Amino acid sequence: MNETMRLEQLFDAFATLADTLVAGYDVLDLLQLLVENCRDLLDVDSAGILLENAAGRLEVVASTSEANTLVEMMQLDADAGPCLECFHTRAIVSVPDIDVDPSRWPDFCATALAQGIHSVYAIPLRLRETTIGTLNLMRNDRGELNQRDIRAAQALADVATIGILQERTVRDASTLRDQLQHALSSRIIIEQAKGVVAETANVSIEAAFALIREHARSNQTALRLVAQQLVTRDLRF
Amino acid sequence: MSNDPFQVASDALTHSAGQISDLARPFVRFLPVSGASISTFGSFLGAETISATDARAGRVDELQFDLGEGPCWDAVLNRRPVLEPDLSAGISASWPAFLEAIQHEGIGAIFAFPLLFGPLEIGAVDLYSVAPVSLSVEQQRQTLALSAIVSRILLRNAITNDDTPGETTTFSRRLIHQATGMVLAQLGTTPEDAHLIIRARAYAENRSMLDVAQDIIERRIRFTALPESGEGTS
Numbered sequence A: 001m002n003e004t005m006r007l008e009q010l011f012d013a014f015a016t017l018a019d020t021l022v023a024g025y026d027v028l029d030l031l032q033l034l035v036e037n038c039r040d041l042l043d044v045d046s047a048g049i050l051l052e053n054a055a056g057r058l059e060v061v062a063s064t065s066e067a068n069t070l071v072e073m074m075q076l077d078a079d080a081g082p083c084l085e086c087f088h089t090r091a092i093v094s095v096p097d098i099d100v101d102p103s104r105w106p107d108f109c110a111t112a113l114a115q116g117i118h119s120v121y122a123i124p125l126r127l128r129e130t131t132i133g134t135l136n137l138m139r140n141d142r143g144e145l146n147q148r149d150i151r152a153a154q155a156l157a158d159v160a161t162i163g164i165l166q167e168r169t170v171r172d173a174s175t176l177r178d179q180l181q182h183a184l185s186s187r188i189i190i191e192q193a194k195g196v197v198a199e200t201a202n203v204s205i206e207a208a209f210a211l212i213r214e215h216a217r218s219n220q221t222a223l224r225l226v227a228q229q230l231v232t233r234d235l236r237f
Numbered sequence B: 001m002s003n004d005p006f007q008v009a010s011d012a013l014t015h016s017a018g019q020i021s022d023l024a025r026p027f028v029r030f031l032p033v034s035g036a037s038i039s040t041f042g043s044f045l046g047a048e049t050i051s052a053t054d055a056r057a058g059r060v061d062e063l064q065f066d067l068g069e070g071p072c073w074d075a076v077l078n079r080r081p082v083l084e085p086d087l088s089a090g091i092s093a094s095w096p097a098f099l100e101a102i103q104h105e106g107i108g109a110i111f112a113f114p115l116l117f118g119p120l121e122i123g124a125v126d127l128y129s130v131a132p133v134s135l136s137v138e139q140q141r142q143t144l145a146l147s148a149i150v151s152r153i154l155l156r157n158a159i160t161n162d163d164t165p166g167e168t169t170t171f172s173r174r175l176i177h178q179a180t181g182m183v184l185a186q187l188g189t190t191p192e193d194a195h196l197i198i199r200a201r202a203y204a205e206n207r208s209m210l211d212v213a214q215d216i217i218e219r220r221i222r223f224t225a226l227p228e229s230g231e232g233t234s
Helices: A003-023 A027-041 A068-079 A082-089 A106-114 A147-170 A176-200 A205-218 A223-231 B005-014 B025-030 B055-067 B071-078 B096-101 B137-160 B170-187 B191-205 B209-217
Strands: A046-052 A058-063 A093-095 A119-127 A130-139 B035-040 B048-052 B082-084 B109-117 B120-129
Touching: A003 A027, A003 A147, A027 A046, A027 A058, A027 A130, A027 A147, A027 A176, A027 A223, A046 A068, A046 A082, A046 A176, A058 A068, A058 A082, A058 A130, A058 A176, A058 B170, A068 A082, A068 A106, A068 B170, A082 A093, A082 A119, A082 A130, A119 A147, A130 A147, A130 A176, A147 A176, A176 A205, A176 A223, A176 B170, A205 A223, A223 B170, B005 B025, B005 B137, B025 B035, B025 B120, B025 B137, B035 B055, B035 B137, B048 B055, B055 B071, B055 B096, B055 B120, B071 B082, B071 B109, B071 B120, B109 B137, B109 B191, B120 B137, B137 B191, B170 B191, B170 B209, B191 B209
Parallel strands: none
Antiparallel strands: A046 A058, A046 A130, A093 A119, A119 A130, B035 B048, B035 B120, B082 B109, B109 B120
16 A cells, blocks of 8 residues: 555544544444554554443453454453553553563463464553553564554544543533443444354354444444344344 | 233232242132142253142142153143143043042143243143133133243243352353354344353253353354244144
């Protein structure tokens, strides 16, 4: 991809993100868009987002691949890994080569390496004193992510975070925690919908999510809504 | 509160709050029968009479366990009600030992409704009347509806009294939700019931829910929708 095209796409990504925020959105869809933007525009192979749940623990809420192996890896990261450190320090944590010190977070490192992931970056989702979760970028190559991509990722994450926090002030009734918990609870029905489609279309769980995502996108419907209809069998693939 | 006897019975069951020994009583409130008993048996729970409205109802239940034959066995085996409105008129079923054993009990009619939950066999409801009596199609339908409520209560009760290995990680929950989706599609049921079926399977096999969920996702376990119990033969 040449530089001009890349800048244009990045510009589009910000514009889409901004449009979404202006038009009203579902937090989950916003975060899904964010991870897909990172994968498509930055020099990374996969991306995911973890939010703090009501119990104060980080939980995977969106990822570019719904392969259970990737999600499991990120969840291990949430218990002991770069993204937990990022969440606590509220600063970017960069691990350019997991192989250098795999004993630092043994479970996370072993799972990442088993999937061919060699470098990871955790970027905080924060606005002033509030941190709501982390954006995780994963690469199959070793080495530092270039500074420009890191800045772009942080900027995308900031826009999404501002959007989420902004909506809270618009809708005073729900606290930030309620809103984030709602996004995490939506995961339950999305996981169920993945199972429904895996069964009825006879595809893998990962492929099932791709079908659901595609349907939501082409019908401009929230993922959660599509998932809901699949689970009640009002919608069938 | 409604005055409709069926609705009253249904409400009583729904709000029974785990009083397992009271589960048989609502059936005699709206059906023209003298007594009712509920027993668990089959592939899933141990054989036991768990509720009976009177001593005779309890004996009818116990006899069937002792003899290994009778209406409750047939109801579960065939997944549909057994209806014998007049025992003196000769019956279609073949339970020579059972009929001989109850001949001094003074029973005119006997009915059995299966307790099923998806593919699981939970047990049966036995109903008897001193005088010959028929159940209308509507009464059969209502009895099946109440039986479904009883099945759920019994299943939940069995599972929640048990300490199945805990599932605490967010990742394992995710897999269980995916498996729940697959099971609900396989059986055409609700997420709540599909989840309960996975729990029941884990309970029955003394495994963790995560284990069972993984088998479902990898398609090593599959649940098949069985025919719903319909109207009985009489």
